[in-house]
Amino acid sequence: MTVLLEARELRIERGERQLCTALDLRIESTQSWALLGRNGAGKTTLLHTLAGLHMPTAGSITCAEQALHTLAPRARAQHIAVLLQHSGPGFGASVLETVLTGRHPHLGAFSWESRDDIAIATRCLAIAGVEGLAQRPLTTLSGGELRRVEIARVLAQQAPLALFDEPFNHLDIAHQAAILRALRTHCVGPANAMLMVVHDLNIAWHACTHWLLLDGHGGWHAGPRDTVAERVLREPLLGHPVERLGEGERAVFRIPLD
Amino acid sequence: MTPGHRRLLALALVLAVASLAIALLVGSTDIPSAEVLRHLLGDDGSVQDRIVDQLRLPRALTAFAVGGLLAVAGVMMQVLLRNPLADPYVLGVSGGAASAVLGAMLLALPVAWYTAAATVGALFSTLLVFGLTHAGDDWRSERLLLTGIVVAAGWAALISFVLSVSPSDRLPGMLFWLMGDLGQASTPSVPLALLIGVLMLAMLRARDLNVATQGMLRAAALGVDTGRLRLELYFAAALLTAAAVAIAGAIGFVGLIVPHLLRRLGGSDHRVLLPGAALVGGSLLVLADTAARTLIRPMQLPVGVLTAMIGVPVFLYLLHTRTAR
Numbered sequence: 337m338t339v340l341l342e343a344r345e346l347r348i349e350r351g352e353r354q355l356c357t358a359l360d361l362r363i364e365s366t367q368s369w370a371l372l373g374r375n376g377a378g379k380t381t382l383l384h385t386l387a388g389l390h391m392p393t394a395g396s397i398t399c400a401e402q403a404l405h406t407l408a409p410r411a412r413a414q415h416i417a418v419l420l421q422h423s424g425p426g427f428g429a430s431v432l433e434t435v436l437t438g439r440h441p442h443l444g445a446f447s448w449e450s451r452d453d454i455a456i457a458t459r460c461l462a463i464a465g466v467e468g469l470a471q472r473p474l475t476t477l478s479g480g481e482l483r484r485v486e487i488a489r490v491l492a493q494q495a496p497l498a499l500f501d502e503p504f505n506h507l508d509i510a511h512q513a514a515i516l517r518a519l520r521t522h523c524v525g526p527a528n529a530m531l532m533v534v535h536d537l538n539i540a541w542h543a544c545t546h547w548l549l550l551d552g553h554g555g556w557h558a559g560p561r562d563t564v565a566e567r568v569l570r571e572p573l574l575g576h577p578v579e580r581l582g583e584g585e586r587a588v589f590r591i592p593l594d
Numbered sequence: 595m596t597p598g599h600r601r602l603l604a605l606a607l608v609l610a611v612a613s614l615a616i617a618l619l620v621g622s623t624d625i626p627s628a629e630v631l632r633h634l635l636g637d638d639g640s641v642q643d644r645i646v647d648q649l650r651l652p653r654a655l656t657a658f659a660v661g662g663l664l665a666v667a668g669v670m671m672q673v674l675l676r677n678p679l680a681d682p683y684v685l686g687v688s689g690g691a692a693s694a695v696l697g698a699m700l701l702a703l704p705v706a707w708y709t710a711a712a713t714v715g716a717l718f719s720t721l722l723v724f725g726l727t728h729a730g731d732d733w734r735s736e737r738l739l740l741t742g743i744v745v746a747a748g749w750a751a752l753i754s755f756v757l758s759v760s761p762s763d764r765l766p767g768m769l770f771w772l773m774g775d776l777g778q779a780s781t782p783s784v785p786l787a788l789l790i791g792v793l794m795l796a797m798l799r800a801r802d803l804n805v806a807t808q809g810m811l812r813a814a815a816l817g818v819d820t821g822r823l824r825l826e827l828y829f830a831a832a833l834l835t836a837a838a839v840a841i842a843g844a845i846g847f848v849g850l851i852v853p854h855l856l857r858r859l860g861g862s863d864h865r866v867l868l869p870g871a872a873l874v875g876g877s878l879l880v881l882a883d884t885a886a887r888t889l890i891r892p893m894q895l896p897v898g899v900l901t902a903m904i905g906v907p908v909f910l911y912l913l914h915t916r917t918a919r
Contacts, residue, residue: 389814413817420812427678427807428862437805441817445798448595448865493816 338365340497340529341386341404341416346395348378348385354554355381359395361548361558363497368524369531370540370561372568373550374575379533380421382550383501386531387418399497413441417495421502421533423482431477431485432470435461438492457492463518464488465511479506487515491522498523500532504539516543537578537589541565549573599866602859606873610658613877617654617884618646622891655782657883657897658876660842661852662789665875666796667834668849669867673803674827675727675738678854679912682716682835683846683905685742689749690719691839692772696756699768712840716832719745724828774845774898776883788837789872792830796868799823803864845898847905848875854912 339362346359355378363369373379384390386397388404397404400415407415417438438460439453449457461467464484469477477485483506490498503519504512520543523530531548534540540547540561547564549557551573557564568578579590618634619627625642633646664682671680671687682688694715695708703711723745727738753772760768770777796803802823805813810820838845852875853867861867879897882904886895 384811387815389811408817409814409819410817413815418815420815427672427676428857429804429807433804433863434808437808437816440801440805443801445801 338527339363340365340399342398343386344396344398346385346397347393348381348390349393350378350381353378356550356556357554359556359558361386363529363531365496365527365529366524367529367546368520368544369529369546369548370544371531371533371548371550372535372537372540372574374552377550377552379550380501383418383499383531383533387416387499388412389418410441413493413495415495415497417490417493417498419486419490419498419500419503421505423486427475429474430470431461431466431472431474432457434474434485435488435492438489438494441493456494457488460488460491461485463491463522465514480508480511483507484511484515487518491518496528498528498530500530502533502535504534504536512539519543537565537568541587541589542585595866598860599863602856602861602866603870603873606856606870606877609877610873613880613884614654614658617657617880618650620884620888621645621650622888652780652782653776653883654880656780656785656841657776657880659782659785659789660776660838660845661848661879661882662793662872662876663785663834663838664845664848664879665852665871666789666793666868667831667838668875669803669853669864669871670796670827670831670834671849672853673806673864674824674831675724676807676809677738678857679739679850679909680742681847681850681909682831682838683844684739684746684850684909685720685723686746686749687716687719687723687832687835688839688844688846689746689753690715690722691836692844693749693752693756694718695840695843696753696768696772699764699771700756700760709837709840713833713836716836716839717829719749720828720832770896771843772898773896774843774901775896776842776879777887777894785837785841788834789876792834793868793872796830797865799826800864800868803868807862843896843898845879846902847909848879848901850912851901851905851908852878854908 341363343359343361347357348355371379371383381390385392388407391405399407399412404412435457436449436453439449439456443449458467461470464487466481466484466488469481469485474482487503503515507515516539519530544561546559547561549564549568557567557573567573569580577592579592581588581590618630623642623645625646629642630646633643634651637643668681671682671685672678691712694711698707698711723742726741757765757768802813802818805816805818806823810824814820852871856867856870856874861870882900883897886897886900889895
């Protein structure tokens with residue numbers, strides 16, 4: 337088991353607001369983290385900070401035994417892959433070309449994608465269930481298709497740590513299940529870990545081993561999913577009471593409406 | 595490189611050679627093609643020899659270089675602003691450069707100062723448009739176009755002002771230059787060297803540019819040093835535009851039509867798009883200039899009039915299809 341990312345005493349602010357204070361987080365291989373919290377609690381900003389795309393107000397993040405912000409952008413992208421919340425269609429590129437950009441951090445300035453890179457991209461397209469779209473221009477895809485192409489790109493990056501911002505946006509339930517299985521298989525292992533922003537507690541429970549919850553006032557709860565889930569059941573940390581029916585792998589989370 | 599990419603670049607190369615050949619063969623004086631080749635290779639001191647060696651060849655090469663500069667500048671601005679409608683002329687960058695050069699003309703500064711004046715004008719104009727458009731981490735397309743168009747209108751007003759206070763003996767020269775004119779072109783080596791140099795540097799960044807078309811945040815996530823890339827693109831695009839304007843005046847729409855055409859033909863990968871834009875942009879301006887000096891010969895039209903006649907419908911079509919989507 338290796339430590340892929342470690343944050344210490346992390347403080348993130350947006351304007352006057354404290355998004356999180358004194359956050360200590362250690363992401364190790366074999367773990368999968370769910371990042372939970374209400375709208376505007378700072379999940380995306382925290383994800384960007386952990387990815388090295390946003391500077392924290394205070395505290396340190398270590399990746400590959402080096403301070404994250406001193407890591408060259410290319411080296412950082414070899415260690416951390418990110419699925420951003422919003423997809424941009426760019427202009428003119430095909431689905432295959434887009435997924436191939438996932439190989440960008442692995443290629444030298446002058447090199448073209450090799451046969452291996454194309455094979456990796458094609459495999460990732462198949463994993464995400466969009467192999468039939470390879471030659472289509474990005475601009476012709478539906479929201480769900482675009483989302484899966486983006487996920488394929490993250491997979492093609494083959495980084496030990498993958499961070500997903502709401503990966504299930506726009507996906508129908510069949511694709512949610514398929515992508516969930518794919519992420520568990522390909523992003524979690526002896527050398528891999530992932531963290532995903534999710535709102536669905538059932539997905540968070542069944543897909544993740546650990547939960548990280550931001551309360552929106554700078555406070556946070558992190559740890560094995562059972563521990564954090566107990567807190568969520570006791571206190572309305574997500575702004576609404578939550579019930580759990582059943583235990584363990586049969587558990588179902590329910591949001592009582594009255 | 596896919597076979598399609600190779601075909602596209604080969605086609606662009608053929609077009610470039612053909613356009614230069616046409617420019618050498620056609621003109622207000624009829625010179626047989628065998629003679630042209632002989633004059634090109636040897637020197638017999640005749641008038642025809644001077645027409646080919648000292649008028650047609652340098653003019654064609656300058657047109658090629660300027661067209662290439664404008665097309666490559668267009669590609670860079672489109673990535674920087676993430677908008678295929680970006681073009682040095684549309685965004686007022688050419689206008690800024692032209693105003694500065696006209697100011698230099700009004701003050702009767704030596705010709706050598708024109709390039710410096712154009713560079714300052716182009717950089718200032720780019721800064722103005724970017725500064726007013728920048729919102730958060732991304733550039734807003736509509737705001738960008740509006741800002742660019744308004745800034746361009748401002749430069750146009752300034753240009754009118756300079757023209758109205760200029761002594762009447764300088765007016766014809768100023769006007770012709772303003773509309774884009776290659777008649778004075780004589781030293782193609784400088785713009786050609788600039789084009790080749792910048793192109794080679796840009797090729798090092800070509801894959802970064804591919805990633806950057808999908809947004810700077812995504813490019814950063816894929817390991818691109820986006821702060822540096824932005825700065826490089828900004829300076830390179832402004833410099834190329836400035837050089838083109840200083841040499842040939844404000845020639846519009848080359849930077850818009852050429853990249854669009856190449857993307858349509860499957861060349862959206864910048865490793866193909868950059869050299870392709872240089873070749874096709876060069877060819878387009880050589881052909882436009884050849885038409886400009888032969889359509890109603892022996893009179894010469896400003897080449898900018900011709901590129902605008904092609905460019906305006908293409909721009910409107912692009913704007914329409916993008917809004918419709």
